Amino acid sequence: MEKNNVPKFDLVSPSDFRYNVEQLMPYLSEEAFVKYKSLVESGLAHAWAKRGIISEDAANEIVAASEQVTAAEVYEEETKTNHDIIAQVNMIKSHLRSEGKSTEAELAVHRAATSYDIVDTANSARYRDAFYNVIIPDLIALETAWIKIAREERDTLQIGRTHLQHAEPVTFGFAMASFVSRFGERILHIKEAVDKLEGKFSGAVGTYGAESLFINDPIEFEKEVLDQLNLRPTQISTQITQPEPVVDMLHSVITSFGVVANWAYDLYNLQRPEIAEIGQPRGNDISRSSTMPNKANPVGLENIISLFKESMPSMVTTYLDQISFHQRDLTNSASQRFIPETLNIFDYAIRRATRISSSLSINKHNMQKNFEMSSGYVTAEPLQLLLSSYGLSDAHKLIGELSDAAQSEGKPVFELAKEDKALSKYLRRLSPEQVEVLSDASKYIGCAPQKVDEVTNFWEQRIQELSAEIDQALHK
Amino acid sequence: MEKNNVPKFDLVSPSDFRYNVEQLMPYLSEEAFVKYKSLVESGLAHAWAKRGIISEDAANEIVAASEQVTAAEVYEEETKTNHDIIAQVNMIKSHLRSEGKSTEAELAVHRAATSYDIVDTANSARYRDAFYNVIIPDLIALETAWIKIAREERDTLQIGRTHLQHAEPVTFGFAMASFVSRFGERILHIKEAVDKLEGKFSGAVGTYGAESLFINDPIEFEKEVLDQLNLRPTQISTQITQPEPVVDMLHSVITSFGVVANWAYDLYNLQRPEIAEIGQPRGNDISRSSTMPNKANPVGLENIISLFKESMPSMVTTYLDQISFHQRDLTNSASQRFIPETLNIFDYAIRRATRISSSLSINKHNMQKNFEMSSGYVTAEPLQLLLSSYGLSDAHKLIGELSDAAQSEGKPVFELAKEDKALSKYLRRLSPEQVEVLSDASKYIGCAPQKVDEVTNFWEQRIQELSAEIDQALHK
């Protein structure tokens, strides 16, 4: 089978030579797909044996033969059968024959199954395993890295930015805590969606017609088959499982990717030389230009954003694949074969985000410097609020004009306010704490540090529980 | 304000003159948006009053003034302020003044709020109300109509179709039950997403800086403000609530729309004259051609599919709007103003689907006729399965060839099988029940009717519970 080894760079998809997560291949490669389809056939054989419809020996023979089947031989056989599942069934039979196994086993392979009993069930199982074994742990690693930064920078003053303009102060840890919270929610969303992936064993049009030839309670039998793979049946199926659980899973992936892309954009911008609040070491994620050797290009962050732009539109395909004519048409088949590519790219980006997060440097000096650019003006907000509460009408407008003057004179707005006689009767009512905030904008961070604690503690515990749950599931 | 009445057909969006659901306008129109923003300002005033920061009288004055604000005057004022929320706050103050209300009230309007404390909270509240009052009841009406059909046609034989080819038999009720199940799941998904919509009252960059000027526990105060609107706060916010709950809500809408579009495609195809298993009365949803007076065009179903194609890609906008630079940028503002349009179109299509569902006629005669086209061949499946189970090797291939022969001779495949001497030793082993199935494909419907019962009973109860829950929420 010489030809089944291909030169890695004769390939066309970057998922296969540039952005490949090797650890996912046991679940997402074509070989893995064949393996999981064999697992379903094996599960089916066991279920028949439990019912006494075939012997335990026959079931065990089918399992042994199924384990030998390779994608290469299935593809070879498919050139004759023009059908991938018939090809795989033939290969299982061929291994039975070559091992001199019983006719009973050979006749029992794939019994009462339609192709998509195998395909949809295998896909749900391998996606679930990819998430449990690789992707969810990777998500947890990123969340953990972010919790660490949020805590470390809990009190690191940073100017908040809205509309790209300086707004009120935050702390960098507070900004990170926002991503911790959003991403934490997404991890739970992914977990929930993955746990809803379903299998089926209901035959060609979902009525259990074929199964009914052999047993009286095929709906119960379906559960027994799927139990072998730790899956639940779809409530009612056509030839295929209901499409929505897979759509929901991909939605949870893409929205998680969106949170990471938002984070990447922010860090990318904070590394602009004029801002320079964040740094990264040269290496995989920061590379020099090919012609400008002085440059430090944040290519890792750019790569994450670019892969988001690549993956996100695939949701359109997924929404279209909800529509399948009558008891199913096959126009969702080729398109769904690209789902593993999306999962692989997503996980690649997650891993890269974790690597970047682990080596970030925070430039507190520049954060302070940028904050000070505006520290005299951002107190316009508390000033107008307080003066208004002490009876000044039109405070928003007056303080707005005062801020304009402050900015053109380069003086703090509170200084100008103090020079303004019309305001003195209101200023007099300020408490010492209020005066302190107006004199020193760094005091105006509200509950930022408290929120960091609340959010990081919550999510630390929540992902520990999740981790434990995943571990338990994997080791049972 | 003459100019605020516009000729209905001088408009450009079909949502406003062609596909408008009047019952949704109290939640989704611009006037409604202004009203809900006033509600948030009122809720804020009440919360300040409860804390004793302002008097109960001042709060009541703010509420009364807020209720008078109209979109027209806010838009007029916005031409001066270049800011919609400042305009609305100005109008509340203006009504206070024109009523001779207290300065205290005037100074307390919008206290400590940033625009998006108001906007995001108002949107969550009005979307939630639109779903609870109109959309979810409409979804339940459609689900109910489908349950009715599924039950009525529980035993109506229909040929199942995969790849658009005749597969094994189903019942029409079974086909409908599949939509009942998928759509039921979606309704629950929508409900869950809507219940997760969040508000915020955490100020310009989410740190509660402004609130902290007045009180010591602004995180608690945020809950009190939002309690007025029956909303929960986002765990941690920037200037805006976390974007994901709105994205999830729209995903639940679009996937629900996908299920309805799938159903519409199926019924649309079943009305082809060559198939003619379904009929609709002439009227709103079936219209004649402008030139071919004989035609009955299923324009209602086509309209539903077309509106799905129109709405679905807006998910791309929504995914992009997850990304907001730093403590927020405004590039999600204009785009999110179109969300009500999507909800309106979705509900319009749901209502149309319900109307169509309520007047469908099922042509059992044609269902039977189409079934009979293939009744002699679709038994190839049970035949090959049974012969294989009785020891025939290569049953799939042999029965495949036999079916080809059967189809070219126009004879049932079982008849040909019986004429084939090589098969007699296997055929002899068939049980009477098995022979019956092979002789009469209408018997080969497996558990179809049983599934109809299971699915319709489950969803009937589930949506009754949901209905009760909605009612209770609306009347508390």
Added chain:
Amino acid sequence: MEKNNVPKFDLVSPSDFRYNVEQLMPYLSEEAFVKYKSLVESGLAHAWAKRGIISEDAANEIVAASEQVTAAEVYEEETKTNHDIIAQVNMIKSHLRSEGKSTEAELAVHRAATSYDIVDTANSARYRDAFYNVIIPDLIALETAWIKIAREERDTLQIGRTHLQHAEPVTFGFAMASFVSRFGERILHIKEAVDKLEGKFSGAVGTYGAESLFINDPIEFEKEVLDQLNLRPTQISTQITQPEPVVDMLHSVITSFGVVANWAYDLYNLQRPEIAEIGQPRGNDISRSSTMPNKANPVGLENIISLFKESMPSMVTTYLDQISFHQRDLTNSASQRFIPETLNIFDYAIRRATRISSSLSINKHNMQKNFEMSSGYVTAEPLQLLLSSYGLSDAHKLIGELSDAAQSEGKPVFELAKEDKALSKYLRRLSPEQVEVLSDASKYIGCAPQKVDEVTNFWEQRIQELSAEIDQALHK
């Protein structure tokens, strides 16, 4: 018809109350659509009269009656006919009757036409007119504003930025010239696409069956009908024109929008306070925060970007609408009714971009300051190139290390190079001009000003020609 005036803010689409371009409504509103459909009916009547199939008087009567038809009455009638075109035909007939016009005219209305002979032709005509009368002039105005800036800032030094990091110097005029060129190309692309919009008059399935009842050369007759509207026929049609010209038109619109969105992002970022190279006056496009009166938020640019995100995904709908089953299905009908909304939003954004472009202020001081941040290091590129050309191996690596040192010491890289004895034998070979560039990075702008001249002169002339062409077309 009181009810046909609707309160402007009871509407749901922002296109109708917030982002509406009034000048487009004569082409894009529903009233305009009805008017254009009447124009097609009139054109058809004239064509019949020219052939002598009906009298000139009858044709003129039809024209007069068609002009009286309003959208309101068509919608009213549609409640009876369930068909918009039958309703419109009925209204034309009704005006004929109410004017006591000839039976001949009444019988001749819509003769041999199928609905989409009217609809597709009317849409092509009104889109074309919207572009010629409003949108293309608006595009030209924006291009002109950009040419002006590019010329004024031809020599204004600015640090070039790649990967958001400082790269080599450009001029701001050069940066603008890039947008001039890209946008100029897009305007031509739009013009070309609009000129390819097509009509049809080939009947219900595109075979000219109906027309053949009355004349022998219906293909020639189709040209005569369409000549009335200055349109060419589609080469071969089904019930509808070929969909691709409309898809191409929208692609040209969306790619043009993409260029403007790119420009908006750049200016938006250049207004960050840490960069501050660009300014805008307070007003419609720069507004204060509702709570932070000091802030100047570039809401105009943010709005343009947001509307791009809103509009762009509609291309997905358009691509899906290429697919129409058999001689056509109606699933493209509702979705295509939203095309005017997209065109309106696009033009709204173009106008806003022009307004912003006309009031920009360029902060040369800050451009210089930002340039100087990196002026000592960006010469690393010419330094490594020159040293390499004079024989230094590994220049990229060596100068890379030298730049790192320069940046940490805060010294120009060329200074450090001069101190490095190993480099002296190469430095000695530098020409005086080369030394000048290495000493003063502001000299390292290559052909930037020359390109500004080339590009602005080219496009100034090209859009003048285009303007003349448009004018001529409008006045013939």
Added chain:
Amino acid sequence: MEKNNVPKFDLVSPSDFRYNVEQLMPYLSEEAFVKYKSLVESGLAHAWAKRGIISEDAANEIVAASEQVTAAEVYEEETKTNHDIIAQVNMIKSHLRSEGKSTEAELAVHRAATSYDIVDTANSARYRDAFYNVIIPDLIALETAWIKIAREERDTLQIGRTHLQHAEPVTFGFAMASFVSRFGERILHIKEAVDKLEGKFSGAVGTYGAESLFINDPIEFEKEVLDQLNLRPTQISTQITQPEPVVDMLHSVITSFGVVANWAYDLYNLQRPEIAEIGQPRGNDISRSSTMPNKANPVGLENIISLFKESMPSMVTTYLDQISFHQRDLTNSASQRFIPETLNIFDYAIRRATRISSSLSINKHNMQKNFEMSSGYVTAEPLQLLLSSYGLSDAHKLIGELSDAAQSEGKPVFELAKEDKALSKYLRRLSPEQVEVLSDASKYIGCAPQKVDEVTNFWEQRIQELSAEIDQALHK
């Protein structure tokens, strides 16, 4: 480099093991990409030599070394450089050194180039070559196959279908001619877009700064470099070429794919057993079910539709990639690496469509049978048109009612009309030809055959010209 051979089925993208067009790999694989980047470096060396900046020998040495570079060694080197182009330049130098070549050559490699001078130019060249050598010939093959069918079935009567209902008659050749015309236009559109692909050689920020160190006319020099690759320069560039030509190219691909998907849907539906107007032989594109051996599933057509759904949404990525901050950001890099995958899938689908087209069988018997289902009613159109032209008011309504009656009685509408005394005075005026059409709907095909001739002759000639043009370009 053992590890550079990978097991084909350990891959994750179906483009690499299932839907791969081998003939495209010399242009679209990663190895090809490296090869084309070497070609650009070679072209650059030649251009320097022509100018006398380096010796001819050095240029030839660079060419020879570049040809030896493999993707495998570049990827290996990239693990050290973290930059693909630096890695490739290093490899060229390494081959020079290992061949004992001149220092001059080594120093001259990549002179004055920035990475994207190489990358964008290489991509334009390889895309162009992929289209000229493989894809456009494949498109022409499909167009040719369709022209053949259109001509053969020029007069094959088929009932036209609108809204999936029977409309007026067409011929099957006429239906195919519509696809011939639409697809022909798309081929020209692709060709035009491909011919507009551009290269650049203008340095790191597009100002020709680096080039200006060595020569006085870098704009002219850019042309000389690109001439080596038969490309034209972008009018003005940043670090990258203008993005729009690539977006236009992909738009032309996706719209072409849309036409093929429309065709696939139609044929797919015409193979429904109830319609059965089209057939395909069993084989690669028609396969049996894994459980229902009787079935003939049109998997080839389904595959084409599915791949369209997979590819089309990538336009969203492309539109987003129009936006690149300042002189470029890298967030379009990873995403654009997937463009070859889209081109490969498109071509795979085109080839499959050609194979299917070449083996279609047309079932004239069933076309006739389906036509006859409605032949008595579809004359309602000419009947109402003619009676109306002869003075019958309300013909549409009256004939509509008559058709309903005809359909329920199973009689031709013209028969019923003849029995209706009120109509006799109009019927009397019918010419014999008109009576013939009304009596025999198969006469009511208008200019269908004439259009087939016109369209097929036009496109036969046009693609012959195109073919000749392509051949000439390839052999010059």
